[in-house]
Amino acid sequence: MxxxxxxxxxxxxxxxxxxxxxxxxxxxxxxxxxxxxxxxxxxxxxxxxxxxxxxxxxxxxxxxxxxxxxxxxxxxxxxxxxxxxxxxxxxxxxxxxxxxxxxxxxxxxxxxxxxxDPRVVLQGVEKRLRDDGLHPVTALELEFYLIDRERMSDGGPQFPIAPDTGQRDKNTQVYGMWEIESYAAVLRDIEYACNVQGVPCYTASSEYAPGQFEVNLRHVSDGVAAADHASLLKRVVMGVAEKHGFEATFMSKPFTHMAGNGLHIHLSLCDEQGNNLFDDGSDTGSEMLRWAIGGMQATMAEGMALFSPNANGYRRFAPNLYVPVGRTWGVNNRSVAFRVPAGAGPTRRVEHRVCGADANPYLALAAVMAGAHHGITSRIDPGPANTGNAGEHLDPDVPWTWRSALARLEGAEVLPGYLGAEYLGLYHATKTAELEKFQSVITPHEFAWYL
CATH class of the missing domain: 3.10.20.70 (Glutamine synthetase, N-terminal domain)
Structure with a gap:
């Protein structure tokens, strides 16, 4: 319209x-x-x-x-x-x-x-779910770094100067309230800008590295609107950060030895009356929820080029970093790819934890919804839930490099039926050209190792 x-x-x-x-x-x-x-x-x-x-x-x-x-x-x-x-x-x-x-x-x-238009791609996938009586309720969580606007001599980022101390930030206090207070002015202006722009943000938390934060968005019953909110939030964060003398980055892995930036997608499906189809009164959720997870597992490998769209993104995946390293699922377990968060039954949902924060929100959400629909219509069993640490070893059946992910996308069997074979072909061609251009650059690291 x-x-x-x-x-x-x-x-x-x-x-x-x-x-x-x-x-x-x-x-x-x-x-x-x-x-x-x-x-x-x-x-x-x-x-x-x-x-x-x-x-x-x-x-x-x-x-x-x-x-x-x-x-x-x-x-x-x-x-x-x-x-x-x-x-x-x-x-x-x-x-x-x-x-x-x-x-x-x-x-x-x-x-x-x-x-x-990626927005149109998502509209098509969402319509397919709605036509089958499956009405998405979703929200996207984004992690980002505030960094110093001055680069290191090699072009790399620096942690920011903490506003309260005037010193280079070195704190790694996940959920630390002192960190929230230190950056209160910029976080307050992010909240204000979101309110002005109709972006429903509601909480902020400090993450696992200096200057790293997450801003949460409220769940909405419109997948396209949820992706709009995430895309606009990134614009808000970048604009407000610049106003406060910082730079904001959603790059998946800006610091080698620090936490990466993720995009976590929360999804539940409701019927026409708004009843959550993933809720059966249990902590593990309904059979439909498990089928949806099974579909996400089945499409994870062919969707990696959408979830992690550049060379840097694959640096984020490593054992024991609260980042998925396999097609795993579990209840109240952050080491898995597809997490069923704890909470009241009506809020029962899947948290898809694979994407980097630099993924396109429209395409990432389209692929997640496609996987869920595929699993439900095919009644795919995800297998037993993982308990304990599911993040110790890389799954060899998932592509963990950009080139191999693009190859899996090129041979995809499920996602083209949802996002469109022609669109994914153009995406593949664009990103393959980007990869070849990236590979054509001789890096300082190569000089240090091989000259």
């Missing part, structure tokens, strides 16, 4: 100081792209949409167009029409000049949805 011009008119009347409207979308890599409209020109965006090349959704992480599937240079780089999503026009609290932003979705020239 396209937002009407009356939404813009009302917003501008309520915010007479706003000078610009940023029209934004999230590409294949989750990078924010778009155009900035002066206030007086924003009406045209709502009336006619924004002409922008389809290839903007097929850029690699450096912004290069690899001409994936002949889309870009080969086809003359045609435009589609990006249109505003209703209800997403909000102020940008951290902007230097009074500004607003609106989220866009991509359409063909005839107004039909474009399959190249």
């Amino acid at each position: 396209k937002a009407g011009v009356e939404e813009l008119t009302s917003f501008l009347a309520d915010h007479p100081d706003v000078e610009y409207v940023d029209a934004i979308l999230f590409d294949l890599c989750g990078i924010v792209r778009g155009k900035r409209y002066p206030r007086q020109d924003a009406k045209g965006l709502y009336e006619n949409g924004m002409q922008i090349p389809f290839s903007v959704f097929l850029l690699d992480v450096t912004g290069d167009c690899p001409d994936a599937g002949g889309r870009g240079f080969s086809d003359g780089d045609p435009d589609g029409i990006a249109v505003p999503v209703p209800g997403t026009l909000k102020r940008v609290p951290w902007a230097r000049v009074p500004s607003a932003q609106v989220l866009l979705t991509m359409t063909e020239q005839d107004g039909s949805a474009s399959f190249l």
Whole structure:
């Protein structure tokens, strides 16, 4: 659905100081792209949409167009029409000049949805679940680091200067309240910006490294909205961090000997009346919950290139780091890939713990929902729940390198039926080109070892 011009008119009347409207979308890599409209020109965006090349959704992480599937240079780089999503026009609290932003979705020239938009990919998967009477309730958790804006001599990141001490932060106090208090000003402004932008954040916690935090989002009964919230949260965190003199990174593994950044996806499924189909009154959940986990296990390997979309992401996976190293599941157990959290029956859900924080939220959630649906319709038994430490050894049947993950995606049997074979082919081509470009660089480490 396209937002009407009356939404813009009302917003501008309520915010007479706003000078610009940023029209934004999230590409294949989750990078924010778009155009900035002066206030007086924003009406045209709502009336006619924004002409922008389809290839903007097929850029690699450096912004290069690899001409994936002949889309870009080969086809003359045609435009589609990006249109505003209703209800997403909000102020940008951290902007230097009074500004607003609106989220866009991509359409063909005839107004039909474009399959190249990751948001549209997720819409298609969610519709398939709803058509079968399975209504997702979901939330995405994101971990991130606040780092010093000044890099090390080798280009690597530095831990931030703690605001309360003025010294380089060295504290690793998971759930530490002193760390929350030390960074209270930036965390407060993140909360404020989320409230302004309709992003339902509600708790923050310190994580396993200096300057590392997690911000939680409330569960919603709309998977696309949940992915919108996660994507917008990343934009909020980066914008607010910069305002406070930090840089924020969602890179999966920015520090070799410290915890990585994860994206944890919480999912339950309800019936038409809102009853949780994963709840049967037990702590382990219903048979349907176990089938959903079985499907997630069955699709984990072919989805790794979506869950961990770059070379750095595979550094995050190692034994005994509270990071999944196999297709494991368990109840109230953080060492597994698919965790059933403790809690009251109506909240019974699966926490998918595989993704890095730099995964595209739309594509990651689409793959998780696809796995759950596949498991339910095929009634896949996940096997017995893991107890104790399930994170001691890497599962040899899961690809733990970027190249092997892309190979498994190329040969995927389940996910193409959900996310679309053509889309996944273009994703594979784009990321393979990115991998080859990455591999072409001679690193300082190679000079140190081999010169």
